[in-house]
Amino acid sequence: MSIDGIVLVDKPEGPTSHDVVAACRKIFNTRKVGHAGTLDPMATGMLVIGIGRATRLLGHLAAHDKEYIAVMRLGQATETDDAQGELTSQAPADHITDDQILEVIRGFRGHIQQRPSKVSAIKVDGKRAYARVRAGEDIELPAREVTVQDIEIIEINRDSQLHVIDVSVRVVCSAGTYIRALARDIGEQIGVGGHLTLLRRTRSGLFSAMTPLETLKENPAMVSLEEALRTAFPVVTLNDEDADKARHGRTVTAPLEAEEGLSGIFDEAGNPISLATIEDNKVVPMVVFVGAE
Secondary structure, three states: OOOOEEEEEEEOOOOOHHHHHHHHHHHHOOOOEEEEOOOOOOOEEEEEEEEHHHHHHHHHHOOOOEEEEEEEEEOEEEOOOEOOOOEEEEOOOOOOOHHHHHHHHHOOOEEEEEOOOOOOOOEEOOEEHHHHHHOOOOOOOOOEEEEEEEEEEEEEEEEOOOOEEEEEEEEEEOOOOOHHHHHHHHHHHHOOOEEEEEEEEEEEOOEOOOEEHHHHHHOOOOEEHHHHHHHHOOEEEOOHHHHHHHHOOOOEEOOOOOOOEEEEEEOOOOOEEEEEEEEOOEEEEEEEOOOOO
């Protein structure tokens, strides 16, 4: 019998996202495990893990917006735009006022052009950018549009000995936004450089409750495939005749109340059938769960 569901892991600092996937394979005794939305080793917090048939949801879940708590250090820039990289420049930040910081950060709300960190996992000619950098290549990734729905300052701390300013922020952003790059670009615009010293993902889409990895080892728990669909997407229920067609991957007429966009499709008994796109009054299957291992 297959195990299907979503595991919401509170990732500790240190392990890679791949390490967490490997741990979950052992915990749930299955090979079919994946993750949505990579977290760097230094980052903590929400890592969405898919088990069994729920792995088919991961690409769609990864596209949802994210929320983070982060600390940006102004006055120092690093090779990797975070605390794990070597310092590339330092500039005293003592003269920077709180109002200046607030004014610059305000400018990063909305649709912005962002150049991902050169040590990101983005592929360049089939090879990860970070792998090319580690091999000694000097690369520049093209800028792309991302959306920062909100970025607010939580706290500003000044270190008179290091001549740096640590700015704690809450960020709500679209998928594909690099918080490291935000820290870098905010520091550059202020004129003293910047990098990320702490990153915690607190929410992915509508998922916010999470379980520490060590707790999962003692007490494995997951969100069922049905519950994950109902939480993350609007729900559309099909009558028995259309449900039978949809189970075989066929397009059917959408119920009158169905709204356009991605929806979780269920039969009248409440069993999950698929994730589908509602368009032109049709239910077009994207992922069919019935019969999948």
